[in-house]
Amino acid sequence: MKTKKNKLTVRNLKLWYGESEALHGIDLDIVSGKVTSLIGPSGCGKSTFLRCFNRMNDRIPNCRVEGEVLLEGHDIYAPDVDVVQLRSHVGMVFQKPNPFPKSIYENIAYAPRIHGMVDDGDDMDELVETALKRASIWDEVKDKLQQPGTALSGGQQQRLCIARTIAVQPDVILMDEPCSALDPIATAKIEELMDELKEDYTIVIVTHNMQQAARASDYTAYFYLGDLIEYGETQKVFTTPRDQRTEDYITGRFG
Amino acid sequence: MNQHTFKRFEDELNLLKSKTVSMGGLVEKAVRRSMKALMNYDQKRATKVIERDRAINALEVEIDEMTRSLLALRQPAASDLRLVIATIKIVTDLERCGDLAEGIAEYALKVHEHPHAHMDSLEVLSDRVLQQVKSALDAFTYDDVNAALQTIENDKRINKQYKAIERENLTYMLEDPRYISSGMMVAAISKNLERIGDHAVNISEMVIYKVKGHDVRHVDHATAERLVSGELDAE
Amino acid sequence: MAELMLKSALQSDARKRRRNRADRRFKWYGFTALVLAMAFLVFFFIDIIGKGLPAFQQAEMLVQVSYSEAVKDNYNLALDKISRKLVSRSWLRTIPMMLEDHPELVGTTSEEWVVTDYHIDQFLKGHEGHGLIEKDQKLVEKLCEEGKIKLAFNSGFFTHGDSKMPENAGILASAIGSVLVLLLTMLVAVPIGVMTAIYLEEFAPDNRFTQLIEVNINNLAAIPSILYGLLGLAIFINFMGVPRSSALAGGLTLALMTLPIIIIATRAALRAVPETIREAAYGLGASNLQTVWDHVLPLAKPGILTGAIIGLAQAMGETAPLLIVGMMAYIPEAPHSILEATTVLPAQVYTWSGESIRAFEERTAAGIMVLLAVLLSMNALAVRLRNRSETNW
Numbered sequence: 001m002k003t004k005k006n007k008l009t010v011r012n013l014k015l016w017y018g019e020s021e022a023l024h025g026i027d028l029d030i031v032s033g034k035v036t037s038l039i040g041p042s043g044c045g046k047s048t049f050l051r052c053f054n055r056m057n058d059r060i061p062n063c064r065v066e067g068e069v070l071l072e073g074h075d076i077y078a079p080d081v082d083v084v085q086l087r088s089h090v091g092m093v094f095q096k097p098n099p100f101p102k103s104i105y106e107n108i109a110y111a112p113r114i115h116g117m118v119d120d121g122d123d124m125d126e127l128v129e130t131a132l133k134r135a136s137i138w139d140e141v142k143d144k145l146q147q148p149g150t151a152l153s154g155g156q157q158q159r160l161c162i163a164r165t166i167a168v169q170p171d172v173i174l175m176d177e178p179c180s181a182l183d184p185i186a187t188a189k190i191e192e193l194m195d196e197l198k199e200d201y202t203i204v205i206v207t208h209n210m211q212q213a214a215r216a217s218d219y220t221a222y223f224y225l226g227d228l229i230e231y232g233e234t235q236k237v238f239t240t241p242r243d244q245r246t247e248d249y250i251t252g253r254f255g
Numbered sequence: 256m257n258q259h260t261f262k263r264f265e266d267e268l269n270l271l272k273s274k275t276v277s278m279g280g281l282v283e284k285a286v287r288r289s290m291k292a293l294m295n296y297d298q299k300r301a302t303k304v305i306e307r308d309r310a311i312n313a314l315e316v317e318i319d320e321m322t323r324s325l326l327a328l329r330q331p332a333a334s335d336l337r338l339v340i341a342t343i344k345i346v347t348d349l350e351r352c353g354d355l356a357e358g359i360a361e362y363a364l365k366v367h368e369h370p371h372a373h374m375d376s377l378e379v380l381s382d383r384v385l386q387q388v389k390s391a392l393d394a395f396t397y398d399d400v401n402a403a404l405q406t407i408e409n410d411k412r413i414n415k416q417y418k419a420i421e422r423e424n425l426t427y428m429l430e431d432p433r434y435i436s437s438g439m440m441v442a443a444i445s446k447n448l449e450r451i452g453d454h455a456v457n458i459s460e461m462v463i464y465k466v467k468g469h470d471v472r473h474v475d476h477a478t479a480e481r482l483v484s485g486e487l488d489a490e
Numbered sequence: 491m492a493e494l495m496l497k498s499a500l501q502s503d504a505r506k507r508r509r510n511r512a513d514r515r516f517k518w519y520g521f522t523a524l525v526l527a528m529a530f531l532v533f534f535f536i537d538i539i540g541k542g543l544p545a546f547q548q549a550e551m552l553v554q555v556s557y558s559e560a561v562k563d564n565y566n567l568a569l570d571k572i573s574r575k576l577v578s579r580s581w582l583r584t585i586p587m588m589l590e591d592h593p594e595l596v597g598t599t600s601e602e603w604v605v606t607d608y609h610i611d612q613f614l615k616g617h618e619g620h621g622l623i624e625k626d627q628k629l630v631e632k633l634c635e636e637g638k639i640k641l642a643f644n645s646g647f648f649t650h651g652d653s654k655m656p657e658n659a660g661i662l663a664s665a666i667g668s669v670l671v672l673l674l675t676m677l678v679a680v681p682i683g684v685m686t687a688i689y690l691e692e693f694a695p696d697n698r699f700t701q702l703i704e705v706n707i708n709n710l711a712a713i714p715s716i717l718y719g720l721l722g723l724a725i726f727i728n729f730m731g732v733p734r735s736s737a738l739a740g741g742l743t744l745a746l747m748t749l750p751i752i753i754i755a756t757r758a759a760l761r762a763v764p765e766t767i768r769e770a771a772y773g774l775g776a777s778n779l780q781t782v783w784d785h786v787l788p789l790a791k792p793g794i795l796t797g798a799i800i801g802l803a804q805a806m807g808e809t810a811p812l813l814i815v816g817m818m819a820y821i822p823e824a825p826h827s828i829l830e831a832t833t834v835l836p837a838q839v840y841t842w843s844g845e846s847i848r849a850f851e852e853r854t855a856a857g858i859m860v861l862l863a864v865l866l867s868m869n870a871l872a873v874r875l876r877n878r879s880e881t882n883w
Contacts, residue, residue: 006294023468032696054773056769056772056773059772061695061696083775084775084776084777086775087773087774087775088774088775089774091773091774092769094769094770094773097764098764098766098767098769098770099770100767100770100771100785101788101789110774110776110784111774111775111776112773113779114774114776114777114784115775121634152763161770164335164770164774165543165773167772168774168775204567210332211330238332238333238336238469239332239333239336239337239468240333240468240469241333246333247333247334248257250329250333251259251332251334251335252256252259252260252261252264252331252332253258253259253260254260255304
């Protein structure tokens with residue numbers, strides 16, 4: 001068996017919304033250069049868990065986190081960690097495509113500019129082109145870079161958002177149900193893109209679509225009521241799950 | 256196990272399983288009847304067995320059709336997926352068994368040409384093989400892993416007995432060259448029975464895959480037992 | 491059987507007919523209410539315009555003016571005896587002052603169209619109670635036939651300040667006052683209001699204290715505006731020593747009144763910006779300030795502008811708080827600084843409406859028309875901005 005390198009390590013992660021505990025001590029290793037999908041019924045904590053990786057939960061008042069989340073060995077909840085810096089290492093793509101209501105070019109250039117990665121000009125042009133090419137959307141938008149990103153189709157918008165995320169050259173890309181608003185063709189394009197991107201990035205995706213988890217991910221984690229029930233290679237989880245609750249969920253028996 | 260949220264899917268899976276079980280019943284009956292026709296020189300019964308093989312073939316086609324549509328329309332996962340996969344394989348084995356039984360029935364049509372053929376040991380072998388087929392099908396019906404393991408283990412005895420018949424048959428043929436044509440018939444029938452036994456083993460292996468998700472083909476029995484009991488991880 | 495049931499289900503019975511009648515009745519009530527409201531509005535407009543339009547015309551008279559040294563002491567000498575009685579005294583009084591400024595005119599004579607006395611103006615417009623004596627009526631009619639008296643465009647209405655003589659009263663002083671007050675209100679209320687709203691909506695923690703503030707702001711928007719006048723009087727005039735009746739006092743007071751409106755409108759505009767945009771920015775590692783400044787504000791800008799304009803339009807039409815800070819006074823001169831006594835358009839309208847001379851009535855109506863025109867164009871601007879804001883994201 002090949003040795004796996006862990007990009008993210010989660011140890012005994014607990015999360016509270018006010019008084020109610022939403023995650024009950026999760027232990028999980030996200031393997032580097034792979035796609036890991038988080039599945040489970042609504043309200044099981046998978047999105048909450050995903051948002052622990054870029055501390056998006058910080059924005060929610062009364063949200064408290066305990067335990068460790070290590071990004072290549074560094075605790076991202078350590079007091080000296082700058083959330084802004086963290087988010088440039090851990091990018092995020094959201095459920096609804098949410099390009100800024102600005103030009104396609106500006107959508108990509110915004111984050112590199114605020115992080116001071118390159119100056120406007122030729123360097124920025126090149127970065128924008130690379131990001132758009134990497135997200136397989138360059139050919140569709142190269143003639144209309146100054147048009148608003150919101151004028152694209154849903155699937156294109158989502159790929160634009162992915163391009164926007166990889167423009168900062170993160171280590172990890174988090175995707176929160178990225179295809180739930182897209183048609184099957186657009187979905188297939190995103191899945192194909194994920195497959196290409198995992199060479200360079202570690203991808204964690206939350207999905208309600210089990211076929212998508214099966215198709216697009218290498219590892220699958222099943223969450224239920226704030227617990228990690230089962231975690232393993234996708235092929236294993238989908239043919240021979242170890243836990244009856246996983247079995248019931250992925251076969252559509254839920255009672 | 257919980258009920259499927261989608262009732263029609265549940266019904267289809269149940270129907271698939273019951274069709275396969277009833278196909279197994281037909282095959283079992285065909286083997287038993289072909290042997291009975293053989294032993295009793297009953298040409299009428301033999302003809303019936305041959306005719307009924309068509310029903311088995313039709314059932315195979317029907318079940319294949321069902322598995323195809325289940326795969327395409329329902330995208331089964333986990334135990335459902337394993338049931339469908341196992342069914343595809345089991346149905347092929349059953350159909351082969353049906354063909355082998357048909358082959359025996361064809362010999363039953365001509366057995367009166369060999370009045371001196373020694374067929375007592377064939378009867379004992381066929382009883383054993385029928386037992387194997389029955390226990391394999393029971394294991395499938397009740398998801399009984401232990402019965403399936405037992406069936407696989409029992410196949411060794413059938414092989415042993417088949418070897419014995421082969422040797423015995425060879426002795427008769429060496430003693431009396433006129434016996435050679437009868438001997439060849441006995442050899443062919445015993446071969447058919449032994450192969451039916453092998454298919455019963457295949458079915459049992461698929462039952463283990465379906466229930467436990469472990470592939471126990473081509474592993475020794477001790478390893479298979481440890482896999483099934485969960486002592487050994489598949490890797 | 492099933493067909494029969496369907497057929498009967500499609501037919502109307504008493505219950506369905508009753509339901510349909512109730513439907514129609516409700517529609518009719520709504521329509522009646524609308525017609526009634528429209529009727530009031532139309533009546534108001536017809537009344538105002540009917541009364542106000544004549545004010546944009548003014549009777550003028552062609553007179554022979556002879557400028558001499560004696561005129562400096564007695565302006566009556568500038569005209570002959572007859573015209574002296576007919577022209578506006580307010581114009582006559584200005585002659586000596588004009589001669590001071592232009593001494594080269596002394597010894598010359600000229601023919602000029604001069605504003606007449608308001609009695610003649612009212613008489614020519616056919617208003618009841620013009621108060622012109624019979625003898626003069628004949629004279630005026632004769633002069634009219636000779637073309638020496640006519641109705642001309644009333645430019646004085648836009649170039650003069652208030653006056654006790656109706657024919658000389660104009661809205662310039664109050665219009666300048668309004669502009670000054672409004673500018674001050676805008677400069678104070680818009681930045682403070684917008685910043686407050688941004689802080690409350692995007693930065694403030696959601697706790698008891700901010701909730702209390704929120705409730706209070708919502709309540710402030712609903713309290714009678716005259717209370718803001720009292721507050722302004724207490725704070726700005728009595729405590730801070732801002733001169734009474736000044737544009738500064740009025741502007742600050744109106745700013746107080748406008749603040750909650752701007753805050754509420756800005757918060758609504760900020761809340762209308764989809765949360766996904768903020769998430770996108772935060773997800774890319776933008777800071778709080780960058781997120782708000784680069785993404786949220788540009789999207790909320792049209793909404794904020796709309797709110798600000800509506801708030802300012804309301805301030806523009808406000809009279810009650812200004813009454814308290816002393817801006818409801820006879821102030822004929824346009825102010826030269828924000829510390830001088832000033833009046834505003836609605837206050838001017840109010841002052842004229844209280845005048846006893848009938849000729850002020852049409853000027854009141856004309857003032858209302860100007861005020862309405864300004865308010866309507868401000869609202870139109872707000873609507874335009876709102877429509878422009880309806881970009882999809």
